[in-house]
Amino acid sequence: VQLQASGGGLVQAGGSLRLSCAASGRTFSSYGMGWFRQAPGKEREFVAAIRWSGGRTYYADSVKGRFTISRDNAKNTVYLQMNSLKPEDTAVYYCAVKTTTTNWGRGRPADFGFWGQGTLVTVSS
Secondary structure (H helix, E strand, O other): OEEEEEOOEEEEOOOOEEEEEEEEOOHHHOOEEEEEEEOOOOOOEEEEEEEOOOOOEEEOOOOOOOEEEEEEHHHOEEEEEEOOOOHHHOEEEEEEEEOOOOOOOOOOHHHEEEEOOOEEEEEEO
16 A cells, blocks of 8 residues: 655644545555654654544544544545644644554554655644
8 A cells, every 4th residue: 555645834823734645555455544643752643543434533632623534435535634733733744544443543553554654744833
């Protein structure tokens, strides 16, 4: 599976960005997709995930109410709409393919078998 993420950039606090991630290859081996982020000097953390079937979504507490994950099954593409951005949202954002059927809400990196290259989001104060 190959993942191509895009949409990162520089935005002022309170602004919005929309990230996209297109999956290609053996996507039939996946159950959904997710977004993670990693800020400088910090560990990678879960942001959101969505199931291909049914579209149920899962969010980290830090982004609930501000970020929305969605998917286009026909295009094997997942989106992350980020509103009301804060400086602490600054990070490299990675999309990933979920290859296990469990732990949807826990957002464990080990449950995601394929990763994109990351796109940088910078939120200025």
